[in-house]
Amino acid sequence: MIELDRISHAYPDGGLGIGDVSFRLERGERAVLLGSNGCGKSTLLKLIAGLLTPTAGQLRYRGDAITPARLKDRAWCRRFRGEVGLVFQHAETMLFNSTVLEEIAYGPTRLGMKDPSRLARDWAERLGLAQYLDKPPYRLSGGEKQRLCLACILACEPRLLLLDEPTASLDPRATGWLVDFLVGRKDLTTLVSTQNLSLAAELGERALILGEDRSLMFDGSLRKALDDTDLLWQANLAHRHEHRHADGTEHRHVHVHRDWG
Amino acid sequence: MHIPDGLIAPQAYLAAAALVVPCWAFAVRRVSRALDERTIPRLAVLTALAFVLSTIMVPLPGGTSAHLSGMGLLVLAFGLWPAFLAFSTVLALQALLLGAGGITALPVNALIMGLIGGGVVAGAHSLVGGGRSAWATVIPVWLGVVAASLGMALVLGLQPLLGRDETGQPLFFPFGPEVTLPVIVLPHLVLGALEGFLAWVVLGRFDFCRATA
């Protein structure tokens, strides 16, 4: 479905966004993008969503190269935007309609889907936003905005779902809903970026780990990655600390807290 | 300047509206042409920035403080036309959301502070050769603030001429330019310097692309 071939991205000031990343995501695959802060996870997701242009390499979506020229083709771009949904890490950047109902209905309306208002109400109901339908999005709390963003993208029924730290502002109940939803949708291809290792295990079978040098340092089984403490340590996803055991011994070792959230 | 409704005569604010509306239309066209799809989010953020900047209290000697207008800073940072549109939107939001400043004063404020003041800043900046040096920032902003205060003082000072009742008492703002000029312009000679200096401090602290429009 999506293919990255030696993708690099550098920022205008010369700083490296990501360097020489290659992988393929097949239809129905569920992958988790792991990496420490600032390693390029958000940049990679934005590249896949066609929002940034790689400075080297090629990106393909269902065989079509994603290039600035292709994105100028309005018809192609509209279909692409309908099929590839990116939920941003910072929810407020995605919200621009005057009520929650309009916000969720925006995508389906734009895509010509049947009865966008009913769709919007359904998704609001599923994500616990039904009581806010007439409210302006900017009045919602951080967690509510995050759920609203999810509803906006899911209402468009994307084929490829890109989620950037989706549970950062979500409460446990909403997190549980999201995990169940993603697990239940076998037809959906997902790439979820997270630093939450315990959640990662629920969100996919495949791990893509970006190192601090912003290159892809691991592409393989998520289970294998989570069991490899050296790998996690190198990727700055695990830490060492003074560790006290019940028997009173103290030492330092690489420690993976699976309950971060 | 937050002038409430009822102080400016209809002849003045309607004339100002007739002048400023085509300017807004022109500004929209200029900004849209220069910024294409980024226009809407950029203008929205600029408006919000201008709104919040105007709440920043600049401390003054003596324990008092003044509000930034931010117009000079916005013009130097983003260009005259985006700054003018953002500033006008701020005036509208202040009037329609907070009741701060009258809606009838809006065209007057937009014209004088936004367009004339902003235009003086932009013109002076380009006359001194552009750039971010102290001279190239402080002086244009100072000139813009003083020009705007002069314009405002003249508009307010004109009000007694625009109508008096049968007893000779003014219908609107009652003081002529002999009062408004010193009362309004003199403090702005100082405030303008402060705004100019603050603009220099702010612009020197970060690097960004200026949207030229």
Next chain:
Amino acid sequence: MKDRIVLIFWLAAVVAITFVHEPVVLAALLLIVLISIGRSAPGIARRALAAVALVNLTVSIAFVLSAWLAGDAWLQFVLRLNLRVFLLALLTFWMIRHVDLARAAAPWPSLQFIVVLALGQIRTFSALLADYRMAFASRSPTRPPLRVRFDGAGRQAAAMMEKAESQAEDLTQGMRARGFFDDCQDARDYNRKNNREENCEDSRKDNCEDNREHNWPDANDRSRLND
């Protein structure tokens, strides 16, 4: 629609009242408005008074002094100024309660988006500014000197400017990701040109030009649209 009507009536009332100069008429209008507002009149009146009191007092006192020194009349003016300014402020605060600006701007979608986005961003910036101020205060055990406070104000403004730049870029990406910049207008234009019904669904039908251009295997899959 209701918001636009209220806004238009309010604007017309404001303009009309600036043509009224008789204190008695202004007083009568003020009474009518206060009665019409109903139970919330005291609250709205308080807000209106707070908004105009300083200016009105300053101008009134200055005028009374100058008129008294010159031996001129002043009562008519003072009554007219205060009644009119207060009446207009009252109407404005009453309007603010009843008008949703974003809905009022609905006929002009670009303006509406700017208003909605700006209101959201104002909250973000205001929260950031409040945090900066609190942080500055928490790190200043004693009142800092003027130079430091001035510099602090400059840093707050610079932080706002940096945030504005990155917010603008993020917002643009967020809106672009949701297709805001390539919306149905294109489909409408295409359909209008070809005498079709103005319906975005047309763009997904078999004979639509869009579908012929691409080789995706399920280019004509409409199951998602029509169940």
